[in-house]
Structures are given as structure tokens and as C-alpha cells.
Amino acid sequence: FLRKTGHQDWRWQALWWHHFFLLWTTIDGQTRYSIPEELKQGSVVGNLAKDLGLGLSDIFDRKLRVASEAGEQYFSVDAGKGELVVNDRIDREALCGQSASCVFPLQVVMENPLQLQRIEVEIKDVNDNAPSFLKSDHVIEIAESTVVGVRFPLESAEDPDVGSSGLKTYSLSKDDCFILKVKEIENGRKIPELVLNKSLDREKKAIHNLVLTAVDGGNPAKSGTSKITITVLDFNDNVPLFENTFYKIAVQENIANGSFLIKTKATDIDEGPNGEIEYSLGIHTPPAVLSLFHIDAVTGDIYLKRQLDHEDQASYRLDVSAKDKGFPKMEGHCSVQIDVLDVNDNAPEIVLTSKPASVPEDSRRGTVVALLSVRDLDAGNNGKVRLQLPKSSPFTLKPSFSNNYALVADGPLDRETFSGYNIEITATDSGSPPLSSKKTIPVTITDVNDNPPVFTQPSYNVYLKENGVPGSILYSVSASDLDFGENAKVSYSILDSKVQDVSVSSYVYMNSDNGSIYSMHSFDYEKLKVFQILVQAKDQGSPCLSSNATVHVFILDQNDNAPAVIYPSSAALGSLSHQRMTRSAKAGHLVTKVTAVDADSGHNAWISYRLAEATDSSLFTVNLYTGEVRTKRAVSEQDDSSQRLLIEIKDDGEPVQSSTVTVSIMVEDGLHEPILDLRQKAVEPSKKTGRITLYLILSLASVSVLSLVTFLILAVKCIRSSRSSGSCCMRRSDCDDYKNPNRNLQIQLNTDGPIKYVEVLGGDMLSQSQSFRSCMSPMSEYSDFTLIKPSSTTDFKEVISVLDASLPDSTWTFESQQVSRKHEYSNVQNIIAALTDKFSNLNGDPPFDNRTFSLSLEVKYKSPVKKNNVLFLPL
Template sequence: MTKRVGHRDWRWQALWWYYFCLLWSTIDGQTRYSIPEELKQGSVVGNIAKDLGLGLSDIFDRKLRVASEAGQQYFTVDAGKGELVVNERIDREALCGQSVSCVLPLQAVTENPLQLQRIEVEIRDINDNFPVFMAAERSLKIAESTAIGIRFPLEAAQDQDVGSNSVKSYSLSKNDCFSLKLKESSEDRQVPELVLEKMLDREKQSIHELLLTALDGGNPVKTGTTKIIVTVLDNNDNVPVFKKPLYNVSVPENSLTGAVLVKVEATDADEGVNGEIEYAFAEHTPQSLLSIFKLDSKTGEISLIGKLDYESNSVHELRITARDKGVPEMEGHCRVKVRVIDINDNIPEIVLTSTPNPVREDAPRGTVVALISARDLDSGDNGKVTLKLTKGSPFSLKPSFSNNYALVTNGILDREFSSGYNIEVTATDAGSPPLSSKKNIPVSITDVNDNPPVFTQPSYNVYLKENGVAGSILFSVSASDLDFGENAKISYSILDSKVQDVSVSSYVYINSDNGSIYSMHSFDYEKLKVFQIQVQAKDQGSPSLSTNATVHVFILDQNDNAPAVIYPSSAALGSLSHQRMPRSAKAGHLVTKVTAVDADSGHNAWISYKLAEATDASLFTVNLYTGEVRTKRAVSEQDDSSQRLLIEIKDDGEPVQSATVTVSILMEDALHEPILDIRHKVTEPSKKTGRITLYLILSLASVSVLSLVTFLILAVKCIRNSRSSGSCCMRRTDCDDYKNPNRNLQIQLNTDGPIKYVEVLGGDMLSQSQSFRSCMSPMSEYSDFTLIKPSSTTDFKEVISVLDASLPDSTWTFESQQCLHSCTKGKKQIDIIMYRD
């Protein structure tokens, strides 16, 4: 009884497998095995690895496995031997029911690369079931007037086995009145019929007990029996007769409840109650049919009271009995065969045969991502399924066989654009109207190192004050990488380069993790004003990618140098300088000129002079900008012959740096003046004086012409270069043979915005002689040039003394990074170019 119920539960699935097997049988070249049912667990079916052309190592490397859609894993692969073995008990009757052919399709799945191969396992039937009658006892009522040769249909025995193991014959116990005949049914089955061979005589024997035996064709033969009790009735000697022995009806499976399917009709030749007929289902009609069909006992109409399902059972057979009301009752029999017409009422199903594998973003077109199959429980066109993907996806479906597809790449993948896809697959059948279902298949995209790091900007400008603390942070660069994981991890480094012939790594170092750049030591603006660093950002991918950025480091000047006095020279006498002047000096007489330089630049190098202390403050004055010491009034007889001046020299930095120099002035009578005041010296007219004046005029004219020519040359060069540069310069080569016997001199014309000034630097402050250049600022609207050539025998003090002291102090400044533009071998010749804005 349990086995019968199991058969009903699996009947729909067995039918599905029947059609599925028929579909697969059309494909040639597939691996097929045949085994009997009920094999023990662990029994070998065959060497699947050998049949598929795989070695034992391939079983592990390619992860060979078998998959079944039957709901249970009946088979597994012995990884050690490559054999297909039975995993659990196989009951053919539960799997395929009464189907003659029972083939279990399997899918052999291998990875790396992902492949799917079809395997069929035929399950052979064994004689493990007995023939069984629906009832252990059957009662028949036969009138004694029944004619000889009348047949009475009996219940056929059921056998779960098929083929030769099913029911083959019947036998009847020995008796005098009845014999057994077999009738072939439409399903190629034999139905036993009881044939009356001799007139019954109720008075002799009212009850006949017969034993009907069913035998199958197995070896050994198995049998089943049922008991037949025949009760002999009296009088009513005509049985009801149906118009048709067989009624065929075709009904759509979606027919509504209450619909009349067919009307059976029988007649009885008797009269009165012996001819009144009632219809009923035959005894032992299964409850499954009684829950679907209803028979009207008076009209013979068969109607629908349950739901039809083509996929569960496509054909239903009903046995109808017509009984009269005579004594004894007489009955006639007919069959009704209901064929269910398939309706497209099952939605197609999408099955993932293998789990989707992650895909590299550089995977070529046609890379297999997953294996997909489709199925529909309907039949015909209703069961034909097609799969489609949504448009715009870089994937496509490649058909393989029998509603099996491979999901492959069909476009360029970019993880940075999309790190994963949720692919929507739509399955649609060919029914009318068509039914469809959807399934989302997630596919992740793995990263490939295809993006180099990118700095926030291609170059950086860093402004750093000089004299900073070693080890302090200068700047932090930052780069980002669109890749993921190790491919996006960035390390920073400094590319090797030279700064003043020294490796840049001696100046700075970088934190490889966060890009912070630190100083290795303090910087001195006077030695190094600007340098650049090449920073490289490299990811951790394989192969790694990198990007470079340039960091320009500008050293900002700090006021860390005090003014240094270069004239008057005080190397021998410390800070004290001795000067002489005549007592006949008038107001405005140039006593001396104090000259100082500052190694700083810009505002920090602007120098001012101030008379801090004096023996007689009313007698002398110091020019704030030029440092010239002049008399404020004429010298009188009452003035002391020895005067002492303390001059303070300050720069314009923050904080202010200063220096002092002490000048001792000795006033003498009739002193010959070595330094001439060109503007105030008045000479008496004489022939000698007139000749000197002529020479002086000629010299000044020559100098003026030379200055004009120089100005024109500079102007032409500035006009040519004004489009590409903010200043115009004429550079000449170093004078290799020029050497100052006392010190190497450098005159720098510095600029800071619109303010310009001259710096005269002594050789003691520089390590080596430099080449000089003459420059003109583009910001100057008016330029007045004065060229002064001191003699080769005078000291630099004499150069300073001849500078025109009468020029307005507020209008004259000197510009930085200007330079001497000529030098002569064996001779000091300094051309100083000054201009006024």
C-alpha cells in the first residue's frame, strides 16, 4: 500500500522524466550506462573519468561532479578512482512509474574551464513487486436465467514492474460453471473476464466461490490472488446494455468546475422495476477519480467537480455500471476514457546548473561565466522555452543542447565603471498566450591593475622659510587610484635627482604611506633659493603602475644676516676708521661714504644709515640711504680738530639686524683733498685748470655717448624679449683671468616690487667669483643711466666716493640680481648702471 501511494506521488515526475529522456535521446555521442534498480549503495556504475577522457588528476583539478534534476542525488563520483557509484537506493517504480523506458539524465560538470557533458543512466527493472488486486474479494450477482457465454469483466491485477516482470496471465480455480477468458484492452493490457459455461441452477447451488490468480513474467514467477463470490439470482434475466461500450472524451485541463463532460446511456429490455436503471461508478473506483468526477445516478451525466492537471495525469479511465431494480438486480458495464488537453498553465523555470564564477575585467569575449538550463512542465509548444537577456548587458547566452545555455561575456568589462552585474534572464515559452519568468544572476567583476595613480595636481609649489627645524614637514602630496584592493594601495617615493651636485635625498625624505615630505636639515636662502623634487606614486598591482609629480620648493628669505660694512675698511683697526678733512671745508662737503651690504634679499636687505653719536652733531650729517657723511655747515676755528662719529647701519627686516662703525675725523689746515666733490669744488681759473676742464668735458661726453649706445642695445633686447620675460638681461661669460688683488667684488641690483636698490658685495662674503649681467626692469618708465669708471689703481673705497651724492635720495634705489657687464683682464673696471623709476 505504501508503494502504491509513493507511485502516485512520483507519477507526475516520472512522466516529466519520460519526456525529458525522449528529448535527450535525440543527441548523439553521449555517455550512457545501464544498471538494475535496487543496487546497494557504493555499487559501481562505470568509470566516468575514463569515459569522459579525464585523468585522475583532472578529477581534483577540474572539480568533477554530477548533478541531477530528479530532486535526489542518486549518484556520486569516487574522486580516488574516477568511478560513478550509487549514492542511495534507486526504486525504478518510484522514479519512472509504469514507463517502459526509465533513463535518469545526469550532468557532468567540470571547471577550469567550465564544461557541461550529458550522461544517461538507464534503470532496468527487476521483478521485485507482486501482482496486486484492488480488492481481496469481489462479489457478482448472476441470474439463473443468464444465457451461457455471457461474460462478466473482472478487475485486472496491478504490478508495479514493467515489461516481462509485469502481469502476463491469469488462472481460475477449477469449477463446473465458469471459465476464464482474457480480453486485450486499448492499453495493451489483458483484462480477465468470467465466462458462464453452464446454466446456473440456484436450487442446486446459490453461491459459487472462485479464486482468481494473476501471474507475472518474472523469474521466479510472482502471483497475486483475489476471491470471487458469485451469488445466483432468480428471475430478472435481462441486463442493462449501454449504447457504447467505450466513451472517449477530450477535456481542456482548465475546464471549470461543474462542466458536463459526457452522458452515458443504457437500456433494459425488461419492464417495470426490472427495467428501471441507475448509474454508478464501478466498485473500487479510486478516490482520486471520485474527487474529480461526478456521475448523476439518474441521467448518466458525468460532470467535473475537481481540477484537471495534464502534467499529473493526461488520461483518466472511468468504469460505469448500469443496474436495474429487478430481482435479482442485473447490471451492464461501460468505460469512459477522459483525455486531458494540455493548456499553457505552467511558467517556465530557469535553473542554474553551476554557480556563476567571478570574472576578471580583462576577460576576453566568450568567457564562460555560468551554465543555465530551462524547463517547462507543459508539452508541445507550451513546453518550448527560449531564454533572453536584457539589452545593454555585456553578456550573452550561447545555446549548447536541449534547453541548456552558457552565459558568456560579450563586451568590454570595466570594474571601475561597474563592480558587478545583476543579470536578468527571461524565460518565455511558445504557448498562447506565452508565459514567462525571470531570474537574476549576480556576477562579480574582479579588479585588474589598469589604472595608474593620479595626483591631485601635476605639480606643487611649496614655500619654505629658511632656517627651519630639521625633520619638519614640508608638504604632503596625495594620489588616488581607481582600482581596488592591492591594485589601489599607493606607496610614495622620491626619484633620485641632483640639487647643487648633491642627491635630493640628502635634502628631503618622504613617508611612503601618506606622501608627507620632510626636511633632512635646515635650509639657507643665501645658499639655496629653489629646487625641485620628483615624487612618484606607485600602486601595488602586478605589474605595478606609477605616476610622477613635480614639487617645486621655494626657500623664503628670513632676516638672519646683519649688515656688513665694506667701506671704510676696518679689517686692521676693528670698527674704527680714520678720515681727514680740511678746515676750509664748506657746508655739504663730502667727508667719507659708509658702504654696507646685507646677505639677505628683498626688504631684509634694505639698508639705512643713521648717525647715532657725534662729537659735534651740528657739524655732520649722514645720508639715510647712501651712507654719505657730509658737513652740515662750514667748519669754524672753534670746532675741535678731532671729531668722532658713531654710525648705525640697519636693515629693513623683522627683527631688525644692525651694525655700527666708528669714524674718526681729523681736521687739518691746507690738506690736499684726494676725493673731489664734482659738484661743489670750485677751482681758480688758470690755463692748467682750463685744460683739466676740457679733458673732463671730453671724458663726460665719451661716457655719455657710451651710455646712450648701451641703453639703445638694452632697449632693443628688452623689446625683443618682452613677450616671454618680465626683465631684460645681457649676460656675459665669466672673466677667468680677472682677479681683484684685495677681494672679489660683486654688485647686485635687487628688486622687490616697484622698489629697486643696489647691493655691493665684497669678495669676503662669497666663496667664488661670479659672472655678472646688466638688467633693466620692465616696470621703469624712465631710466637714467650713469656709468662711472674708477681708475685701476684706486681701491673700491674710491669707487664709492665718486658716486653722485647729489642725486635725490628718495628717488634712487638699486635692483637685485643685476650685475657687472664687463671686466678687463689685469684691470679692475666696474660699470655700474643705475636708473630711476
């Protein structure tokens, strides 16, 4: 191609490409490109990514895009190369008209983080328009008497191009009578004038045909022509003359339609019709101007026809013509400049440059929320705009450049308080009076996991009946989270802890979705009375937050245990107990004592005794509370020697549980020796009476001696250790009645955490290891003890076996599972009464109601030790 076109074509192409693609500059810190108009679609303007210091990956990651303030998208970004390319045909004349400079502003918006860059593209003019005349034919009538040198204004050509490509010169076809002069007026505008160079002679030539040519400065140059027809008229030798060749006026843009603007005046010294003047606007006045202004043909007054707008055009120039009515007509000309003054008639406009972004509630100060710009079409102070936000708004406006602003966070945000804001921005100009407009920008606050789940209460008390169905629901805890979405989704779990050295997960399990706690098996109050569950509520946020609560489970006793007879001991082996009594017994004689325990607690463990059946119901009575069997009257000779009693033992539960024991009493004459151990087998009736009597005498003597020795030893030890917490026998005054039931009973109220319990200790509280010291009961005619310990029958049998091995049968009688003397401590109700009285003195009000409080008196024991015929039971 270069070979065919030649050297000159090659040079022209090189200059053209250099003009198209290599002109770009950066001015005042902004990127500016220069391109010629009429570029093809897809033509490269410049490497935008490189000039902004961005990599190709940033174009995708930060979603780079180009926005035009004018609305038309003439440019776009090639995401693959980072180049700014032409998106549509660009006509500089349509964009900027006759303006000397044509700069197209663009905004480059990048997200993540949000950032705004401003670039400018200067549109260079290309000689794509030829000069043109409004009319292709122009007729001028000139009187032949017109003197040489008279000038006749011709129609100016219009060339939309500017600069070197704009209109440069005029030329006129050759004619001896006329020459062309070009007059340059304000703003560099050139007006061609036809000058009469030689006197006209109509008789020689009545019509002159001329061609006016307008040439621009392009390369190659373009031109336009207008045909001028000059008709030579006969005589009217005076041209109307205006008082001023140039008039100037300034009016406000809000002047009313039909208002008078200015008066032009011309005079003609001719007389008659040759001196009568008719005014009109110049023949080359554009139609848009003709629609705005009107001139009175007679007076020359100029009026406004339609509303002016400073923002549309700030100045108008009118050519006024004054023609006389002579023949030929003579015409005079003047120019009128009308400047339109700005009035504050445009309210400011707020334009969002970017879509408002969602803001996390933990955003720092200065986080960009949105980009916006403000514009006012007015000029001067009328176009100066200030922005204002509500005082309570946690946002502020940060100025950027050229009336661009960034809406940024300026205070702490809390989605739980406000999940979103409708930010009302007020724009006010500096006009008088000022105009304002408002723009509401919605901003959504996104949630951050900054709130842990909160239980409805820090701890829960659950009361559960024993013997429940496994898998039944115990309780449902609930926690709420002020956050939103995944951050507010709560799951529940049980934290691992120990209950009786066993993981709590073996007792209960929890539904992680709704917080319901279920039992793994049924509970037995006698084995487990209270335990606690540490539950946790955790949200699904990142990082997750959690909180804990404690569930205290109290097992409620049910009356599921019948009273168990622990004395007479023979009742544990069968249903019949054998006892003996002398026929000389008086009324109130203690025959025996029935002792029973109930593994339940509270009212369910309150035991009462009742004589259900008897061989002679008038002879015996059973104490309702102690179970003591005594004679109601003296035994007579008529009473049978064999008495049979059926004693019923009931608890106070609902439903009532009961058991029975049968006591067989042998009434014998002259029986004065101590009663032998009832666990020994009855002497066969067939044995000889003498041998029995001998055994009785020996037993009585042994018991008497042993009792005397034991009493003396205990008395000596009691005197020696009266000041210490060691072993000591109880005095008779302590055993005679129930006035001081807790003399040697130490009670300690423990408040370990939320669980309250009572410790009952024997003796002094100063030692960790105490001994329950006992001696012979003066109330009993036997030397017997009662073991007090709620335990299984198997455990008690083991204790009995130990005690049997350490004590002589003639000395001790083992009645039941309880170890105590047969005095007031054998009555559990009296111990409870003593405890109630003790607690009533603690901190004012009693900590429990004795109508519902149940006490489990547990004595932890070691193997009994016998020293000097005194039984020591270490606790």
C-alpha cells in the same frame, strides 16, 4: 559458492552482473548509462571521469559534482576513482510509474573553468513486484438462465513492473462451467473475462469458487491471486446494454468543478425491476479517480468533482457499470476515456544550475558567469520558453542544450563604474496569453589593477622659511586610486635627484604611508633658494602602477644677516676708519663713502645709512641710500681738526638688523694732493712736515700722469672696439646721472621649467664670456673701484689680495666686496629699479611685484687683469 550453487546458478549470476554493470551507451553526443533498479548504495554506475576524458586530478581541481534535475540526489561521484556511484535506493516504479522508458537526467558541473555536461542514467526494470488485485475476493452473481458464452469482466491485476517483468498472463482454476478469456485493449492493457462455457444449474451447484491467478514475465515469475465467488441466481435473463461500449471526451484542465462531462446510457429490455438500471463506476476504479469524477446513478451523467491538472495526468479511463434491479441483477459495462487538454496555467521557471561566479573586470567576451536552465510544466507552445535580458546589460545568454543556457560576458566591464550587477532575466512562454517570470542573478565584478594613483595636482609649490627646525613637516601630498583593496593601497616615495650635486634624500625624507615630506635639516636661503622634489605614488597591485608629481620648494628669506660694512676697508679690520679732508672744503664736499651689503634678499637687504653720532652734527651729513659722507656747510677755522662720526647701517627686515662704523676725519690745512689709500697707516705726527709734503706732491703728480695716460688709452680702445662687445670705457654721459642705469647691463629672463629666474650679464649677450669694462669715474676725485659680489668676507679678502698684487697703491682704492665705479651702480636700489623697468616691458604685465621681489645680483669673476693701467675684470 559457485560449486555449491551449481552450473545453472552460476549462469544466472553471470547474466545478472552483466545486466547490472555493463549496459551503458552514448546517444546523441550525451553519455548514457543503464543500470537496474534497487541497486545497493555504493554500487558503481560507470567511470565518469574516463568517459568525460578527465583525469583524477581534474575532479579535485575543477570541483566536479553531479546535480539532479529532479531534486533527489540518487547519484554521487567517487572523487578518488572518478566513478559514478549509487547514493540512495532507486525504485523505478516510484520514479517513472508505468512509463516504458525511465531515463534519469543528471548534470555534471565543473568549475574553474565553469562547464556543464549532461548525462543520462536509464533505470532498467527488475521484477521486484508481483501482480496484485485491488480486492482479494470478488463476488459475481449470475442468473442460471444466462446463456453460454456470456462474458463477465473480472478485476484486472496491477503490476508496477514494465516490459518483460510486467503482467503477462492470467489463469483460472479449473471449472466445467467457466473458462477464462483475456481481452487486450488500448495501450496493451489486458483485461480478464470470465466466460460461461456451460449452462448453469443452480440446483446442481449454486456457488462456484474460482481462483484467478495473474503471472508476470519475470525470471523467476511472480504471481498474484484473487478469489472469485460465483453465486448462481435464478432468472433475470437480460443484461443492460450501453449504446456505445466506448466513449471518449476531451476537456480543458481549467474546467470548473461540478461541470458536466459526458452522458452514458444503457437499456434493459426486461420489464419491472429487472429493467430498471442503476449506474456506477467500476469496482476496480482507483480511489484517485473516484475523487475526481462522479456518475449520476439514475441518469448515467458523469460530472467533475475536483480540479483537473494536465501536468499531473493527461488522460483518464473510467469503467462504467449499469446494473438492473432484477433478481438476480444483471450488469452491463462500458469504458469512458477523458483526455485533459493543456491550458497555459504554469509560468516558466528559471533554475540556477551553478552559483554565479565573480568576474574580473578585464574578462574577455564569452567568459561564463553562470549556468542556468528553464522549464515550463505546460505542453506544446505553452511550454516553449524564450529568455530576455535588459538591453543595457553587458551580458548575454548562450543556449547550450535542452533548455540550458550559459550567462556570458558580452561587453567591457569596469568595476570603477559598476562594482556589481543584478541581472534580471525574464522568461516568457508562447502560450495565449503568455506567462512570464523573472529571476535576478547577482554578479560581482572583481577589481583589476588598471588605474594608477593620481595626485590631487601635478605639481605643488611649497614656501618654506629658512632656519626652520630639522624634522619639521614641509608638505603633505595626496594621491588617490580608483581601484579597490590592495590595488588601491598607495605608498609614497621620493625619486632620486640632485640638488646642488647632492642627492635630494639628504635634504628631505618622506613618510611612505601618508605622503608627508619632512626636512632633514634647516635651510639657508643664502645657500639654497629653490629646489624640486620628484615624488612617486605607487599602488600595491600586481603589476603595480605609479604616477609622479613635482614638489617645488621655495626657501623664503628671513632677516638673519646684519649689514656687513665692506668700505671703508679699515672697518673690516676694526671699528675705526681714518679719513682726511682739507679745511677749504665747501658745502657738499664728498668726504668718504660708507658701503655695506646684506646677505639677505628683498626688503631684508635694503640698506639705509644714518648718522648716529658726530663731533659736530652740523658739519656732516650721510646720504640715506648711498652712504656718502658730505659736508653740510663749508669748513671754518673754528671747526675742530679731528671729527668723529658714528654711522649706523640698518636693513629693512623684520626685526631690523643693524651695524655701525666709526669714521675719524682729520681736517688739515692746504691739503690738495689726492687722498692716499685708506688702508695705509696714517703718517706719524712726529715725522717731518717737509717729507710729507714731498710725498704728497709726488703722489699727486703720479696720479695725474696715470689718469691722463689711462684716459687716453681707454679713449683709443673705445673708438677701435665700439662696434664689438669687447672692452670699452663708459662715456661721461653714462656716468653723470641715473637716467640710463642699465646701459651696459644685459638682462635675460629665463623660464627653465616651472622655476623662473633672471640672469644679469654685463656687456653684449653675444658671447659666453664677457668682461665688465670700467674706467675712471668722472664723479669721483679718486680712482677707485667697487666689487659687487654677494660672497663671504673670506672670499672677498682673497679677491683683495689678488687686486693688491696687480695694482699700485697710489692708483686704486679698494672699498668693499663690490667691484664697480663709484657712480650709480654703487646703489643697489637703482639697479633693482632698472631691472623692474626692464621687466615691465616683457609680455605686458611685469612678472613680479617690485614691492616684494628680491634680486640677487651675482657676478662670477676671474682673476683681474691689468693692461696699460686699465683694470679688466672678466665675468
